[in-house]
Amino acid sequence: MPTRDGSGPDHEELLLLWVARRTGVLDALTTDAGTVDEVTEATDLNRETTGRVVRLLAEYGYLHPMGDEYEVTNRALGFLATRDVRSVGATPYALDEMDALARIGDDAAMEGDESADDRRLRHRLGAHAARDxxxxxxxxxxxxxxxxxxxxxxxxxxxxxxxxxxxxxxxxxxxxxxxxxxxxxxxxxxxxxxxxxxxxxxxxxxxxxxxxxxxxxxxxxxxxxxxxxxxxxxxxxxxxxxxxxxxxxxxxxxxxxxxxxxxxxxxxxxxxxxxxxxxxxxxxxxxxxxxxxxxxxxxxxxxxxxxxxxxxx
Missing domain, CATH: 3.40.50.150 (Vaccinia Virus protein VP39)
Structure with missing residues (x-):
């Protein structure tokens, strides 16, 4: 993982975020899905798994429950916008590195598009800007x-x-x-x-x-x-x-x-x-x-x- 100068999420939190991003849960929650049912419809997960992922994200402080709905908190801002790298933080880049490790040996998966390359660049710069x-x-x-x-x-x-x-x-x-x-x-x-x-x-x-x-x-x-x-x-x-x-x-x-x-x-x-x-x-x-x-x-x-x-x- 990237050198984080002793700060950043622990191992389990990174794994949770990685799963949430790879399964589309984070994308759904940071766009137009607010309930567990809406997130389930937007992903390939069953409702029980979706509910557990959403609950854990809330327990880690990335979501705030409001009745049956959830809204993202300031902790999740790095996943929402990358225009100003100072607001990105180190976590999105750490997740990019986990994605890259998971793709080792899969040459086709290593081929990205320009928008993904730009996003990864901004994540890298955000992690660098967040250096201790x-x-x-x-x-x-x-x-x-x-x-x-x-x-x-x-x-x-x-x-x-x-x-x-x-x-x-x-x-x-x-x-x-x-x-x-x-x-x-x-x-x-x-x-x-x-x-x-x-x-x-x-x-x-x-x-x-x-x-x-x-x-x-x-x-x-x-x-x-x-x-x-x-x-x-x-x-x-x-x-x-x-x-x-x-x-x-x-x-x-x-x-x-x-x-x-x-x-x-x-x-x-x-x-x-x-x-x-x-x-x-x-x-x-x-x-x-x-x-x-x-x-x-x-x-x-x-x-x-x-x-x-x-x-x-």
Missing amino acids: VATVRAGVTAAVHAAPDAERVVDVRGASGVYATEFARRGYAATLVEAGTVLDVVGPMLGERGVEAVAANSVTNVPVADADLALLAGVLQRHPPETNRALLDAVYDVLGEGGVVVVLEPLRGVSPAAHRVAVERLAQGRGDAYTGEAVTTWLAAAGFVDGDVRDVPGTDYRAVVARCERGVD
Whole structure:
């Protein structure tokens, strides 16, 4: 499951929500069905099963009973609207990951439509935007300690921009580099936070220059090694002399969250939880020097830090 920084529904609650979504119960309740009978008519479930699912959703706080009818509560808002990713939360993305795991081995089921892809993207960005504030601030603090003289920061493939936003909040000139499809979703809210948004035409494209600090937070886990090597090559070219790169990842063999990352990447069919040795090796191959793995207190992440020094073999 996605790394939730210690928060989010428990195992049983996620399973209930997953069943409710896959059977159409959630869709019925969040559209025009208000009673158990109406939900039963809208799904392939028998009435007894429907009644038990609806009762459990109410007990978990997703529905509010009003006589024989049920209305959705604020807890269910993430299933209703995805226009503003800040209202989505982490749960819809966790359910997407469960769907993906259930489809492993079924190539036909892996083929989605554009509307489903857009919904999954918004769920992923919503989960990222809901990342624990303390975890984000700890990651930014670790990066600042690694590059105390930095002024210009590039958040490489920073998804919702929560890390770039925290840098901007602290007075840094912060730029988020992301795919155009991502910026279409999160771009409007970044400007008001003082973050510059720059679209990249590929994963390994980082179209900025002369940054002092490059942050990659939970990025390498999403891609295979060959892509990560190419991406870090591009990051090296972005940094000026003495510039610092900070890679934040739950590292395999060190971070408990690496297990969750590995399962998530299994679901997606690409990427993995990598070791600190692998990341430092990729950084060295890109030309970075002084690679070092550091703790990020209070989080499951580690910071892999390296420096750009031109002319070093």
